[in-house]
Amino acid sequence: MIERLHSKRWLGVLLFCTAGAAWAQIGTVYRCPGPPVLYTDQITPVQAKERGCRTIEGAPITVVSPPKPRPVAGNPPPAGTSRATEGKVAAGEQRARDSDARKILDAELRREEAKLGELQQEFNKGEPERKGDERNYQRYLDRVEELKAAIARKQSDVAALKRELANLPAGKE
Numbered sequence: 001m002i003e004r005l006h007s008k009r010w011l012g013v014l015l016f017c018t019a020g021a022a023w024a025q026i027g028t029v030y031r032c033p034g035p036p037v038l039y040t041d042q043i044t045p046v047q048a049k050e051r052g053c054r055t056i057e058g059a060p061i062t063v064v065s066p067p068k069p070r071p072v073a074g075n076p077p078p079a080g081t082s083r084a085t086e087g088k089v090a091a092g093e094q095r096a097r098d099s100d101a102r103k104i105l106d107a108e109l110r111r112e113e114a115k116l117g118e119l120q121q122e123f124n125k126g127e128p129e130r131k132g133d134e135r136n137y138q139r140y141l142d143r144v145e146e147l148k149a150a151i152a153r154k155q156s157d158v159a160a161l162k163r164e165l166a167n168l169p170a171g172k173e
Contacts, residue, residue: 029056102168109161116154123147 028045030053032038043053089097122128128147134140 105165112157119151
C-alpha cells in the first residue's frame with residue numbers, strides 16, 4: 001500500500017507501508033501532478049497517461065512496516081483474543097458502570113432541582129422582594145429578567161438530566 005505525503009515546499013516523500021511486502025511485489029510507480037503531488041501504483045498505464053503521470057524509475061523507495069499496537073500497561077491482551085473483542089466490556093463491569101452513572105446523574109438531578117426550587121422561591125411568581133441596592137427600579141427589573149433566564153436554564157438542565165437517566169439501561173440498585 002502506498003501512502004502519499006506532500007508539503008507546500010517539497011515535491012513529496014514516498015513511503016511504502018506494507019506488512020511484510022517484498023520489493024518484488026511493487027509494480028510501476030507513477031508520480032501524478034496536482035496540488036497534492038500523488039505517488040501511486042494503484043492506477044493503470046491508461047489512467048496514468050490520462051492524468052499526465054510519469055513513471056518513476058530508479059528512485060529510492062523506503063519500505064516501512066506499520067507500527068505494532070502497544071499493549072495497555074499492566075493488562076496485555078490474551079493471546080487468543082481478536083481485534084473485534086478488544087473494545088468490549090464484560091457484562092458485569094458494564095452493569096457496574098451503568099449503576100455508577102445512574103447514581104451520579106441522580107445526585108446531580110437532586111442538586112439541580114434544589115437550585116431550581118431556590119430560584120423559583122426567590123422569583124416569587126414574578127414579584128421578587130426588592131433588595132436595598134435596588135433603589136433604581138431598572139436594577140430591580142434587570143434582576144427579575146436574570147432570574148427568569150436562570151430558571152429557564154435550570155429547567156432545561158433538569159429536563160436534560162431526566163432524559164439522560166431515561167436513556168440508561170434499567171438496572172437493579
